[in-house]
Amino acid sequence: MQTHNQAAPGALEVVRRFINTWSIPNQTRVEVDELPLFVSDADKWSEELSRYPRADxxxxxxxxxLRTDLRKSCEGLDDDHQLLNAWLTRxxxxxxxxxxxxxxxxxxVIPADTSYVARILASVADAISSGTWLRLKTCADCRWAFYDNTRNGSKRWCGMTKGGVEGRACGTIAKVSAFRARAAAKKNQITDGS
Ligand SMILES: [Zn+2]
Known part of the structure; x- marks a missing residue:
């Protein structure tokens, strides 16, 4: 289980864990979905998502x-919050x-029943009301959900480090490109004499 030291505060961490049941591990860069296993195996569920038991x-x-729509919201792809609103109504x-x-x-926020879905949505609603939901983000590179603890909330990458032989640290390509662009701009300035 990857944690990367980016835990969200309180119950929002449960939501983050839930969103990350789908991930693209850095070592392989091949997507993995843990949910089918957790749903079919009660022990795994309680071990990995134990805070709230699964209802029928x-x-x-x-x-x-739900996971797809929460991920879309974190990725800024939920136009006018229609997806979230549909879940909250439900x-x-x-x-x-x-x-x-x-x-x-x-x-x-009080969930209407003790289902996992209702409890997760109550935590999301609490996070929206307390202003922490915006800080639950997905990595621009590997899409891992992380909580942005930076002061100005500008973090874009999960901070995963190079995992294996084929692995690479998130943000590396973007950071190298930005560095090259700055270097090229500087060179042009010198050439222009400006
Ligand atoms: Zn990442």
Whole structure:
């Protein structure tokens, strides 16, 4: 299991783990989908996604569809948040006011049932309301979901390092291209005499 030290805060980490059940490991660069195995094997499910048990309604098809749409949202491909809104409507979430630190009231999203899908969506809704959802991103290179802990939220790559003989660090190609472009621009400036 790859962690890369990019864990999201609180329950959002469960969502990140769920999104990363589909991944393209750096060592092989071949996509891997762990969900079918987790759904067919209760022990694996509790080992890998144990925070919320799987209900009968959490079918493989539903889980895959949710994962695809959450990934699209993280990748900025959910126009007008239509996909997320459809899931939130379906999940029929409710909200409750709870005391936060210092006694200030805080909204807490309550799932309608104990299904994995409903709990994941409640965590997503909480993350949107607290402003952390935007920081759950997918690597521009390998598409691994990571939490951007940088101060200005500008991180684009997961930070995976070269894994094997054929592996390469994410962002390497883009960083080398940017370096070459800067070097070429500098050279042109010198040639132009500017
Ligand atoms: Zn990556």
């Amino acid at each position: 309604s959490d079918t493989l098809d539903t889980l895959m569809a 999940a029929a979430l409710s909200v409750k006011v709870v005391p936060a630190e210092g006694g200030a009231p805080e909204l807490c």
